[in-house]
Amino acid sequence: MAFDLGVIGLGVMGANLARNFVDKGFSVAGFDVEAAKRERFLQAAASGRASAPPTMQAFVASLAAPRVVLAMVPAGAAVDAVIDSLRPLLEPGDIVVDGGNTRYGDTQARMLALEGTGLLYVGMGVSGGEEGALRGPALMPGGDERAWPRLKPLLQAVAARAGDGQPCCEWMGTGGAGHFVKMVHNGIEYADMQVIGEAYWLMRELLRMTPADIGRTFAQWNEGELESYLVAITADILSRIDPESGRPLVEVILDTAEQKGTGKWASQAALDFGLTAPTIAEAVFARTVSAAKEERVVAADVLKGPGGAFDGDPATLIEKIRRSLLAVKVCAYAQGFQLLQAGDREHVWNLPLAGIATIWRAGCIIRARLLEDIRSAYARDGELVNLMLDARFAATLAACQEDLRDVVGLAARHGVPAPAFMSALAYYDAYRSPQLPANLLQAQRDYFGSHLYQRVDRPGKFHTQWGLRSTS
Incomplete structure (x- = not known):
């Protein structure tokens, strides 16, 4: 029997995705260097359409030509090792797909290295976690x-299917386009998770709400504009009780968040492209400071903050936080889509912005009701330079910005860290400002480094002989 495709790497993600193919009627050969993983895959697949050959040679020989090999291994050296093992076994026209969280530049470099071999190389973003891999992920x-x-x-x-039946998978473009889109997806994911965490923390710190009460609030929010996978799982998390201690489970989880690098890559790409993405970057920094747990414990006894409890109306503040969360999410998506546009300009991928929003509507971690509105915005205007300028989103931000100001002010006055909320407000205000203090900054640069400046009244570059004036 010649199998439709092969999957290398039968960890949870790889095995679940392979089972998904089997469930959809395809025949799949799976390979892993660990015999136990091969056996678990065969038991879970429980189908005559699945096999798990013991060697790479037997695995490749079992595939129908032109062969399709999907590598679900950790990014980096493991991908290179898979390619090195496959190259002498494959033939021109065979396809190798890297489905890991690979840095997009590495994907482009591997494509260049395979030029002339006849092998077709694809970098594919996969989002949806373990459950998504099995039941339907978003694929890029x-x-x-x-x-x-x-x-x-x-x-x-x-792939997952959106509410209108569209598959959440479409071709992103040449080179590293697929992994670039997944990187931006993850940057937005970082921001989304951070702002949800800040909303939770504001309710806990300012209103002294219990996790269960906050969870019920998120569940209510998930029935409206904020409906999303992340809001839904937040409500579930906050409702859980730890069976060992009887306490809310979230309160026995150490407050240090880990990261695998994709949020950092997105922030670095924004800097490389000269683009503003502060809410994504602040989400990365928030994880970094969370990891400094021991330092924070010491600093709590040394560094003083404001006192006094919040004495306003709880219901009013909860609604302000909800509307602020909506505004911050819009700002985070705006930054993400501008990053997509910047990458597209740099690499000429012709990224389908409306199509990207379309495939993110289901299956992926950032799936949300908001994405249908984003899809519509880019379908109306494919040249939209910033999502905030779309009439619908401009109206949303106008309606919510006063609440965001109030919430940010309360957070500052009461010493509650809310860096993503604060950065989104600064981003919104800077973007809507026809003038900024950069004129002084550029004058400073010219003062100490003769970097020149432009004038408002005529074209060209200019320099002033500044010199420190005597004060005598």
Whole structure:
């Protein structure tokens, strides 16, 4: 039997995605260097359409030509090792798909290294976690476009479906486009998780609400504009009780968040492109400061903050936090989509912005009701330079910005850290400002470094012989 495709790496993500293909009627060969993982895959798949050959040679030989090999291994050296093992076994026209969280520049470098071999290389973002891999993820493939006709029926069959039936999988573009889009997705994910965490913390610190009460609040919010996967799981998390201690489970989890690097990569890309993405970057920094737990415990006894409890109306503040959360989410998505546009300008991928919003509507971690409005915005105007300028989102921000100011002010006055809320407000205010204090900054640069400046009254570059004036 010649199998439709092969999956290398039978950890949870790889095995679940392979099972998804089997469930959709495809025959799948799975390979992993660990025999126990191969056996678990065969037991879970429980189908005559699944196999797990013991060697890489037998695995490749079992695939129908042109072969499709999906590598679900950790980014970095493991991907290179898979490619090195496959190269002498594959033939021109065979396809290798890297489905890990690979840095997009590495994908482009691997494509260059494979030029002339006849192998078609694809870097594919996969979002949805373990459950998504099994039941339907969002897939973002990009690379050698000659591979797409062969991959399309396979990938779209296992992808999630949005409410209108559209598969959450579409071709992103050449080179590292697929992994770039996934990187931006993860940057938005970092921001989204951080702002939800800040909303939770504001209710806990200012209103002394219990996790269960905050969870019920998030559950109510999930029935309206804020409906999303992350809001839904937040409500569930906050309702859970630790069976060992009897306390809310969230309160026995250490307050140190880990990260795998994609949020940092997104922030670095924004800096490389000269783009503003402060809420995404602040989400990365928030995880970094959370990791400094021992330092924070010491600092709590040394560094003093404001006193006094919040004495306003709780219901009013909860609604202000809800509306602030909506505004901050819009700002975070605006930053993410501007980053997509900047990458597109740099690499000429022709990224389908409306299509990206379309495939993020289901299956992925940042799936949300908001994405249908984002899809509509870019469908109306593919040249929209910033999501905040779309009439619908401009109206949303106008309606919510006063509440965001109030919440940020309360957070500052009561010493509650809310860096993502604060950065989003600063981003909004800076973007809507026709003038900024950068004129003084540029004068300073010219003063100490002769970097020149432009004038408001005529074109050209100018320099002033400043010199320190005598005060005598």
